[in-house]
Amino acid sequence: MIPRYSRPEMTALWSAETRYSIWFEIEAHATDALAELGVVPKEAAAALWRWWDTKPAIDVAAIDAIEAVTKHDVIAFLTWVAENVGDEARFMHQGMTSSDVLDTCLAAQLTRAADLLLADIDALLAVLKRRAYEHKLTPTIGRSHGIHAEPVTFGLKLAEAYAEFKRNRTRLAHARADIATCAISGAVGTFANIEPAVEAHVAAKLGLTVEPVSTQVIPRDRHAMFFATLGVIASSIERLAVEIRHLQRTEVLEAEEYFSPGQKGSSAMPHKRNPVLTENLTGLARMVRGYVTPALENVALWHERDISHSSVERYIGPDATITLDFALARLTGVVDKLLVYPARMQKNLDRMGGLVHSQRVLLALTQAGVSREDSYRLVQRNAMKVWESDGTLSLAELLKADSEVTAALSPQQIDEKFDLDYHLKHVDTIFDRVFAG
Numbered sequence: 001m002i003p004r005y006s007r008p009e010m011t012a013l014w015s016a017e018t019r020y021s022i023w024f025e026i027e028a029h030a031t032d033a034l035a036e037l038g039v040v041p042k043e044a045a046a047a048l049w050r051w052w053d054t055k056p057a058i059d060v061a062a063i064d065a066i067e068a069v070t071k072h073d074v075i076a077f078l079t080w081v082a083e084n085v086g087d088e089a090r091f092m093h094q095g096m097t098s099s100d101v102l103d104t105c106l107a108a109q110l111t112r113a114a115d116l117l118l119a120d121i122d123a124l125l126a127v128l129k130r131r132a133y134e135h136k137l138t139p140t141i142g143r144s145h146g147i148h149a150e151p152v153t154f155g156l157k158l159a160e161a162y163a164e165f166k167r168n169r170t171r172l173a174h175a176r177a178d179i180a181t182c183a184i185s186g187a188v189g190t191f192a193n194i195e196p197a198v199e200a201h202v203a204a205k206l207g208l209t210v211e212p213v214s215t216q217v218i219p220r221d222r223h224a225m226f227f228a229t230l231g232v233i234a235s236s237i238e239r240l241a242v243e244i245r246h247l248q249r250t251e252v253l254e255a256e257e258y259f260s261p262g263q264k265g266s267s268a269m270p271h272k273r274n275p276v277l278t279e280n281l282t283g284l285a286r287m288v289r290g291y292v293t294p295a296l297e298n299v300a301l302w303h304e305r306d307i308s309h310s311s312v313e314r315y316i317g318p319d320a321t322i323t324l325d326f327a328l329a330r331l332t333g334v335v336d337k338l339l340v341y342p343a344r345m346q347k348n349l350d351r352m353g354g355l356v357h358s359q360r361v362l363l364a365l366t367q368a369g370v371s372r373e374d375s376y377r378l379v380q381r382n383a384m385k386v387w388e389s390d391g392t393l394s395l396a397e398l399l400k401a402d403s404e405v406t407a408a409l410s411p412q413q414i415d416e417k418f419d420l421d422y423h424l425k426h427v428d429t430i431f432d433r434v435f436a437g
Contacts, residue, residue: 005284010116010325013109014318016060022105023077024052026202027092030100030184033201034194040091047088048081056084074098095194099305100184103218106317107181108206110226113321114176120328121169121233125162127336129435132158136427139420140254140345141356146246150356151349151423154255154340159434161240168233175229178222182208188304189214216305220298223313227295230320234288237327241278241285244334248275254345258337277334284327291316349420353386354395360417361399361409368408378405 012018028048035045059080067076082089136155141148182203186194203210211218248256257277259265265272294316298309349356358379365375382398382405396418400411
């Protein structure tokens with residue numbers, strides 16, 4: 001992943017040094033278990049940890065040089081460890097296969113990545129909740145098909161996002177539990193040359209659970225679900241980002257990204273304040289979703305194992321998690337500093353001459369004894385005059401001048417249907433549903 005869209009902690013998780021450290025832990029914990037079972041000398045396990053306790057620098061270049069000859073990454077690593085530990089290292093990897101190391105390591109990395117992402121979502125949820133309550137009763141226009149519909153509040157928009165990311169947090173927690181499995185079952189997964197107790201020991205030490213049945217690899221449906229979950233979270237990021245982008249359009253301008261001192265919007269036009277962060281989030285979301293299909297295609301491997309999934313996961317493991325980590329942090333910053341313009345929201349609410357209250361008049365007419373078809377016709381013919389006047393005419397005044405309407409509703413009854421607060425009367429109920437607990 002390129003540094004521009006990376007954050008240090010998640011990036012470090014996917015470094016070669018971290019990968020080899022986890023490999024060592026898997027091998028050393030397995031050797032401990034083998035020693036307890038009497039399969040290898042206890043001194044062999046002790047020698048591994050004695051060397052590791054010296055905090056040796058992992059020589060990635062040396063391991064790469066060995067792999068250039070062996071053409072096998074796990075063998076290269078084991079060879080390098082043996083060169084540093086000495087004769088006792090020959091007892092490492094007893095009864096194990098490369099996938100035991102690779103798959104268990106990937107499970108550990110994805111689990112730790114999920115923990116970072118869960119923390120990211122928690123930070124975003126906190127900001128969304130704060131801003132939602134800040135604008136709980138800030139009226140704004142709700143839009144369907146991009147067209148003015150009926151009033152909502154800006155706080156409700158943010159509450160919707162909060163509820164969505166709360167669901168995403170639950171999904172990710174489930175995906176984390178699903179991916180956190182360890183397989184130390186040897187060639188084709190039969191435990192023929194290694195005891196299941198070794199797998200259980202390694203799993204416990206790494207904070208994983210044992211894979212109930214593996215072939216020579218952990219089943220890739222787990223990974224498919226994990227990356228699919230990341231894709232859903234990315235889509236939620238884009239949904240909120242697109243909302244902000246639309247609200248920042250000049251003719252709308254109800255909210256906009258914070259524009260810092262010294263920031264420039266355009267190399268050509270000094271007046272520009274562009275939604276560059278949320279546009280960037282749309283692009284990053286596309287990338288994360290792009291990694292979902294390869295993960296799904298990895299599920300169907302040949303028999304007990306092939307490595308067609310391996311090259312895919314070397315890409316998508318780091319890139320999807322690093323990108324999503326960055327995107328969640330960026331979105332949190334956008335919401336935290338989002339500039340909100342209540343006066344502009346009110347101006348937009350008012351600009352169409354009261355059309356946003358048309359449904360209330362329709363319902364009032366039906367309740368006054370007018371058929372629904374006639375009620376719709378009466379309200380629509382006046383509403384279209386307002387629409388075609390670009391809001392310079394008033395729907396309420398036109399209705400009060402329409403004899404067919406006033407035959408059913410008094411002017412006072414008509415005016416009562418244009419009360420903005422009516423649309424906000426259940427905001428508290430919605431907030432209680434979203435934020436309770």
